[in-house]
Amino acid sequence: MRESNDDAVPLEFYDTRTRTQRVFEPLEAGHARVYTCGPTVYAPQHIGNLRSQLFADLLVRTLLSRGYQVTHVVNITDVGHLTDDADAGEDKMERAAAHAGRTAAEIAAEYTAQWVRDRELVGCRPPDVLCRATEHIQDQIDLIQRLEERGFTYRIDDGLYFATARFPRYAEFAGLDLNAQTSAARMADVPGKQHPADFALWKFAAPGVRRQQEWDSPWGRGFPGWHVECSAMSIRYLGPTFDIHTGGVDHVRVHHTNEIAQSECAYEMHPWVQTWMHNEFLNLAGQKMAKSEGRVALLEDLIADGHVPLVYRYFFLQAHYRQQQAFTPEAMDAARTGYDRLVRVASEVRGASGKTRRSVMAPLRRRFQQALADDLNAPRALAVAWEVARSGELEPVERWTLLREFDTVLQLDLEHALPKSEQAAGESDPRIDALVAERERARAERDFANADRIRDELAAEGVTIEDTPEGARWRRE
């Protein structure tokens, strides 16, 4: 088939491990295995967190559009993530539970549900596997045992630790200078740590303290450290080596560095993951959106502002995932207008049929694919979609065919979404309907003073009237 030539553009992704953009070649032909770092569910996930999921979804949908079978695993961290990464501090889940006067399980369930819902609302494909740390304790213990058998662990009073000094490549991934690290702080709270970069694999429950989340293990009652769950679960579902691991840039230094250390030492494998992809942050007021600063926006906030959730996805697509993106209410409004107009075009050509010309469609199709193949350049891909939308060369059926095709990746619901001006079609309000009818009568009698008065009154309460060939219609802004 000639069609297959369009797929010849090789997919290239920027890989953090090698700091280069490389052609993607899965370990198993035709099958891409992807692991995405999901949330620690101790608090609501904001739209910055959501950016990571949108990025992973863009990746997965791009792979699917190229005909790959994809196994996408996403984790939920619901235990072991401490407030302080130096293996001291409280467990975030336990703390959140204590503050709310509820159980850790309740907290986790609530925020997991919210996160799942938000993901769906912005068009993220459900993961093939959604796995929770608390449901994989044995997998984590097994992994730690492999490390113990191979001599990578040591035991001190508060837990079993990973000895980074025994893994020569430890600093390689993140380009760390271990000697220059500000080690004092990380050593202070944990007596016995051999190196500041060492991290807990299994933490013991403090003497006399009954935790909500604790389990028996070969080393004593306690809970797994942060990082272990990702190694254990990704390997459980994707095998001891797989293709792509995604996450936020903040994870490069500690979380992913430690995952690599655990996994490569436990399974004597290198490189453990072929390609590491990291998304940049969403900025709010010039700085990264951060829970700890209270500088966050939730998807429900955007919805409360009158935005359709997919407007946020459209917003996301306007910037490259490896660039910091500036979030402002104005930018959201701009995205909303842009999205609505794109939807309008789609709705106008929706369902068009007839003959299509390959000669005019192929270049656009190819440029769309090239954009995505170039390290998921969504802004460029979106620009091609706009070109199609506003093309004077293409027939409606051709525009529809391309837009529907592009939307399998963009996922902007171009197949069903209604433009703003048509959303009121199903809405009805006897009082407003009557006023609109009254204005229609006034207009028919060329009594424009009265007609305009009615329109102004409705406008004052946020109702906009549009006169169309089929008569007047209204909508709430």
Add this chain to the structure above:
RNA sequence: GGCGCCGUGGCCAAGUGGUAAGGCACGGGACUGCAAAUCCCUGAUCCCCGGUUCGAAUCCGGGCGGCGCCUCCA
């Protein structure tokens, strides 16, 4: 202080050697009784300085400014 990223029209944002994608806003036009919605048109030489090159937003050097990581963080 160390490491990394970034600085493109009013705003958001692509573009990494050959005379600046796209979206939003503004202005102009078409349409309209006037509007709304829609459509069309218009706008930047790319933070500053120096260098390499026939040619640089794009490479190199030096500034200035911003952000991130190094401490919880997608």
